[in-house]
Amino acid sequence: MNYVKKLLNDDHFQAVSFWANTSSNNLVKTYIEYATMTMKEEFEKLINDQSIIKKIIPELTYREMDFHSIQTMNDNVYSFLLFTGYLKIKSKVDNDHPYTYELVIPNKEVKYIYEDIFMKWFDSYQRKRDLSFIEALIQEDVMKANRLLQDVLQQSISYYDNYENFYHGFMVGFLKANGYTVQSNRESGEGRFDIAVLPYSILDTALIIECKHSSSIKELRKDSAKASEQIIRQKYIEGLIEEGYEHVIGYGISFYKKQCIITKAE
Template identity: 50%
Template sequence: HSETASIEDLSTSLRVISQAMFTHYHQKVIILIDEYDVPMQAAYQNDYYDEMVGFLRSLFSSSLKTNDALEKGIMTGCLRISKESIFTGLNNFSSYSILDNIANEYFGFTTEEVEQLLSDYQLSQSMNEVREWYDGYRFGDLEIYNPWSTLSYVKYRIRDVSFRPVSFWANTSSNSIVVQYIQSGDRGLRNEFEQLMNGQSIIKDIKAELTYREMDNINNIYSFLLLTGYLKAINHLGDHRYELVIPNREVYEIYKQSFMSYFRDYASARKSTLYQELISGNEGSVNEILNDILMRSISYYDNQESFYHGFLVGLLNDHEVVSNREAGEGRFDLCILPDSILGTVVIIECKHSKGIRDLRDDALIGARQIQKNQYLKEALNDGYKNVIGYGISFNKKQCYVVKTDEQ
């Protein structure tokens, strides 16, 4: 018959199991607890944090403190959450983080171990590829490879010689916290992420002991990202100050996917408004909307005209978009067609400015190009009732919009 265990039963379960094993095998037991902090994360996200703290305190105390059957206990996790007192009273308790040298070789694979692993499977030629994607973690002074991702790569590579590296972290639950930080961050935070995405470093104060209660504090974001493997400390500058970078290609791809997802969602929510302002001829509003969307992006892309062309196509793809079609005496960049000839045609000429000072002049050049090449006139000749043109110039995360409706 089925039976539901009480909290008290669960709190003493590890102790009961270990004592039963001791009685049977006549040897003291080693208790291994992996990801001990994951229940805390789930409890925090689902509003039963205090209850989980109390439960884990009882569980660990009964199994690791008052347990004659225990030889030793080893626990692993991302955050050192001793401040929550879940380890109260544990005897001879030692804690080692990614910033410590003690036991650093046990957190993952060393270079020598990865070289041997690849050699065993005749994959030595893939060492540079594995290093680029899955190396880069630093525990104390030692470089460490991600063990799960390295093993996953080998598993797929020996089955398929054409297999290319991927981010095996891509669908893990902790990535949602990265997206959460991106959404709640201000312009300064996005600029710092942009530095990281462009291969640069940032310098931050790191708090080695964090609780999940402190995760909502934006000042702790870099501590959390370092302790959970999304950043790497390459230099200790004294006290609690560290120089940080993205550790490897795998994590870079996670950031990239997270930023693109956030950016797409934000831009998508403004698509309809942008289109309405375009067909209404509200030059100022179009300017504000496009600049707002661009400022929320992360500039890991090439600063090229082709990117901005695709950027506009993506924002307007709920409508019929004609791109680079022959028109008049030249080629326009974009034409957004209405559902009916009674609607408004929007023609856009994109320009890539060399600097911010050139934005206005380049947008004017684009608007005049629309006039000169008679793009508006051709649309009217096709039977459309209303036509509006825009010259839009871009430089990095800024743009300038100039309207032309001269016919």
């Protein structure tokens, strides 16, 4: 109706997502913030245009949506999202429970709401951890850095192809912390490094990062080691030292879906 009203006053008015700007979207935001790992995996399927099978509670009321109880929310969230228009029934599933359905996101407008709310939350989640991750690398605490990066990957909802260029872009965005400059695909030594994290002062530690995408979990350590060896072989560290940076550390990182391994270049 808002679209028709606008169109009556402007023949060239283009349709926009009116509903996407309503306050009811805070419900989805809350579900994402409180979601368990299982729920995040289910949201990931939905955003990837897949369906999920869920039992619906037809008599559910708002009072039963207890955000302080993870178990209660996990049981009720999909019923509530269905009743409020954020999901729709694709088909009924025949089993012992009379209210079991195959659920999907209803349309592109609602899919945009999920993506936009999640990306804003995830960006905030990353910003709270990027400096800690960089500091762990500077202090050569590989285990801590690996756990921090693993945590961020686990919290992500992936609706992308698992290619090396995705992880490269993911790391560039993740590493843009205050106090550092991030450079990508720049010549150094005898080749082009993937990522450099440069401090404002050349007296502070600079980082070189080489990213790889593994074909399986068991290849992670081997590929991470290869990435770190490439840093040494291509003399990326020497290239930054020639520019005036006094202390440079290199790391190879290999990714497989939401798993990663970091190896220090020795």
